[in-house]
Amino acid sequence: MTDADSARPGVPLYAYYVVLCLMLASAFSFLDRLVLSLLIDPIRADMGLTDSQVSLLAGPAFALCYVACAFPFGRWVDTRSRRSAIVLGISLWSLATAACGLVRGYWALFTARMGVGVGEASLNPAAYSMIPDYFPPHRRGLATAIFACGASIGGGVAILAGGIVVQRAMETRPTLPGLDSIAPxxxxxVAVGLPGLLVALLFWLTVREPARRFTPLETGEAPKMCEVFGFVGANRAAIVPMFLGFGAFAVSGYAFQLWGPAYFMRLHGLTAGEVGMVFGLGYGLGGTAAILLGGVLSDALVKRGRSDAPILVSIGAAMLQAPCFVTAYLMGDTTLAILFFVGGIFAASLVGGLQATIVQSLAPNRMRGLLAALFGATVNVAGLGIAPTLTALLSDNVFGGPMGIGKALAVTTALAMAASFTLLVTGRKSARALAAQLAGQPISSPPSMTSSVPVT
Structure with missing residues (x-):
């Protein structure tokens, strides 16, 4: 923390308003991203697809464009207006989501899903950069947790409201102006995509671009791209295990978000509306509470001198969620499966806001956009590029087809959580040392890999 941070009497209410707007944007991004998980079986039936083909819509179609556009948006965030990047991104992904309902054919739907990935690539780099400029270090855990609540609220609403809309649409078969025939x-x-344009308008009219607050090692000028990647390479002992560790978290997370509804509908006979209740209450309420709890726990530990608090809480979350999810996926009793599943969601959600805190602590201000883009690329390649397809391939080719989805989810989760635990434990000391050096604090063992890298 800098002297300016120490002298600051408190955080203005407007800063919390901004983070709430960011949370709302995040909620709509996850709503648009995950509503496909409730529509898997109707899309399969209409288009005659396999689970593996649908997984390409859920994962690679989104993830490839997200990764490709994350770095241009990250550079934009480091050098230009972050508010403008968010407004453009929200508008793009909202229109692309609506387009998913207007196109005809598999590859047209694939292309529309790519558009969702392009727009959503803007949000995390911009939010990760803006929040530290509104909040001092000892308040960032809660602030980033509030932002991360958008994922749980958006994911919960996607399944809860989506389940209701899907069931209602199946019963009434509504139409759209100018279109004679449209599948539910x-x-x-279309119904979940277009309202996002109102969020873009709200952001444009009410959110101000904050002044940048630089770390003690910065001059305030944006570094060149080669310097950013040089910084990552020199600090790979800290950055690589953290990014890959949270990437493994994303594999488990997107597996349950995208295939969890299909698992409960296929093996436990739940309707779309009943699955919506499970996810809406478990993910929307329990997950949101867990994200806030994770942020509060992290801030409390930071105040006690544990600068590696976000990593410690994340390691604990990995140890808790693995047995909960694996038990849920292999449980024959529906009630117990739901209880263990909700417990897994709670444990997984503890890290929701902590990943942003870690990225912020490992990057100077003018590198946060690109570092957040790199982090987002890592997490989305793992979560959306690997999890949906790996789970579908295991189900189709190892566990006998659609009814083997539970066993496929159990294997995916066990592998992901073992990898996450190992990586976070391996990188914890190096990450703690790098964060301390960037903050201008004394460190117990100097991270020699940073000393030769200028931060301009």
Missing amino acids: WQFVF
């Missing part, structure tokens, strides 16, 4: 799943995409 197509109507859902």
